[in-house]
Amino acid sequence: MAGFDNPQRVLKFEATMIGSDGLPHDKHPHRRLWGTFPRVLGHYARNLGFSLEEAVHRMTEPSARRFNLKERGEIAVGNVADLGVFDSRSIIDRATFADPTQLSEGIDLVIGDGTLAYRERRLTGNRAGRFLRRWSRA
Numbered sequence: 001m002a003g004f005d006n007p008q009r010v011l012k013f014e015a016t017m018i019g020s021d022g023l024p025h026d027k028h029p030h031r032r033l034w035g036t037f038p039r040v041l042g043h044y045a046r047n048l049g050f051s052l053e054e055a056v057h058r059m060t061e062p063s064a065r066r067f068n069l070k071e072r073g074e075i076a077v078g079n080v081a082d083l084g085v086f087d088s089r090s091i092i093d094r095a096t097f098a099d100p101t102q103l104s105e106g107i108d109l110v111i112g113d114g115t116l117a118y119r120e121r122r123l124t125g126n127r128a129g130r131f132l133r134r135w136s137r138a
Contacts, residue, residue: 011050017066018058031100035093037084038104042092052088068134085109 010016018040022033032039037059044050064073071079084107091106103121110118115128 007044008048008050011044016058017062018055019063029100031093031095031097033095034101035095035104038086038091038107039093041086041088042090042106046088046091069132072132081111081114083109083111
């Protein structure tokens with residue numbers, strides 16, 4: 001695939017969405033499972049100058065629209081609270097091919113479906129995630 005080996009080139013395309021296809025139940029998952037979003041926010045946005053606002057946007061709203069997930073993808077009254085709070089000065093991935101499940105740095109909180117799931121480098125034990133079905137386009 002042209003440009004696949006050059007993420008900066010791919011990020012220049014307005015239609016590019018940022019996501020991960022990492023599988024959490026693999027014995028030895030790909031490092032992208034733990035590191036995709038912090039890598040984009042830290043390395044590409046902070047270190048290489050890709051807009052932080054554009055990075056966050058491409059991780060949220062376009063994917064929600066593409067997969068027809070209503071009430072998700074943007075902060076708005078009535079939408080589901082799926083939020084990540086991070087320090088833009090320190091967020092970075094730490095996952096490697098040898099140790100792919102290393103926690104990323106700079107993530108303060110993760111809220112899924114309105115429930116606090118991660119805080120202070122620890123899971124809270126609250127598991128609010130659920131399977132999302134595409135809503136009808138009708």
